[in-house]
Amino acid sequence: MKPIITKDRELVAEIRRLTNRANRNNLTRTRAYLAFFQKHPEVHWALLAHLVSRNGGWNMTDLKGEWLPRVMEPKQIEDYFWFLERCNWLIFHDAYAQLLLYEQMKTTGQDMTPLLSHLGVSAFLAPIWKSFLLERDSVRLTRALIVNEQQYIEQRVVDKPFAQEKIFDRLAFFAQSFFSLNQVIFPYKEHPTDRKLRVCGMTVQRFPSLTQRIAIGKNLYQLLFDNPIRLHKIYEWARRIPHTASRADYWPHLFTPGHPREADTARYMPRIERNGLKPGMPKLYSPALSAVWPDQEHPPADGTDWYRDEQWQAELEERADMPTLDDEAYIRSLQKQEWGVAIFQPLLS
Incomplete structure (x- = not known):
């Protein structure tokens, strides 16, 4: 790493300060990604990161929502939240600093890429x-950026003993997959007069696999940007609806952040049908993030530069075509989830 002059050292420090300020929680990260994309739409990754981060927030609040407290122990819930939060924090810590440096380079017209190493960014980028x-x-x-960020969390979270022992080796993680709780969706309004939003997305399978996560990221990018008309509709929804991490942000006809959930000991009765809730049934509890999870203190990002093998360059040239889901598939997955809760809750109580 080359020595750094005072002016550049001050810029690196300022980028770190701004990154740390915006890295307070899932809500602040998600807002920061969108604000950056609005100023720099040529950086497609920022919008993808915004939408994936929204999904991360929904997964965090699911842990305190209608279903998961019925089938997971409190310690498992805490562990799983920390896993989600740590991944969300680390990716922002690494990637947002790059975005801010790019913004500075775009403003000044200067090539400042040598400063990436002083921000701890991989030589790959x-x-x-x-x-x-x-x-x-x-x-x-x-x-x-998709390849880099998945590599970044691979050695810092996914491959750590905590993740292996507390997350991937536990029944709770496999239950997440069984109940289809590991989906990434993009909401949008098909027509301006529609009241109900549509969704598109995909189910995340085999999360511990690095190559699978990279393929999923590339496929989500294609799903988002390959259709310009739908892209505009997804972006308009994201711009119009603030992120609270409650699933009521996109489907308020089905979810609510304020409806009191039944006691965990009460047997869950399925209430979703094809077009929404069964008549007379209460909405599904999906709290806002600020109501259920406090801000977390994080240890520094450890690890070394992952880039050792040029084989990863091939990922920059290849598409990744994987199955996606639409509204009908998503509502079926929700029905599968609640039936899973109804069946498993008595067995685990």
């Missing part, structure tokens, strides 16, 4: 950003 300054290849940059 320096030539990518340098090329992007000249060519504005949004697809290549997005794929590179």
Whole structure:
């Protein structure tokens, strides 16, 4: 790493300060991604990160919502939240600093990519950003950031003993997959007069697999940006609806942040049908993040540069075509989830 002059050292410190300020919780991270994309729409990854971070927030509040407290122990809930929060925090810590440096380079017209190493960014990304300054290849940059961020959490979270023992080896993680609770969805309004939002997305399978997570990220990017008309509708929804991490943000006809949930000991009775709730049934409890999870203190991001093998360059050239889901598939997955809760809750009580 080359020595750094005072002016550049001050810029790195300011980027770190701004990154830390915005990295307070899932809500502040998600807002920061969207605000950046609004100013720099050529950085497609920022909108993808915003929407995936929204999903991360929904997963966090699910842990205190209608279903999971019925089938998970409190300690498992705490562990799983920390896993989600740590991944969300680490990705923002690494990626948002890069976005802020790019913003500075765009403003000044100067190539400051040598400062990436002083921000702890992998050597994999320096030539990518340098090329992007000249060519504005949004697809290549997005794929590179997807690869990098999944590599970044691989050694810092996924491959840690905590994740292996407390998350992936526990019944709770497999229950998440069984109940289809590991989905990423993008809401949008098909027509301006529609009251109900549509969703598109995909189910995340085999999360512990690095190559699978990269493929999922690339596929989500394609789903988001391959259809310009739908992209505009998804973006308009994201811009219009503030992120609270309650699922009522996108489907208030089905979820509510304020309806009191039945006691955990009460047997759950399925209440979803094809078009929404069965008549007379209360909405599903989906709290706002601020109501159920306090801000967390994080240890520093440890680890070393992951980039050792040029095989990862091939990921920048390849698409990843995987199954996606629509409204009908999503509502079926919700029905599967609540039937799973109804069946498993008595067995676990």
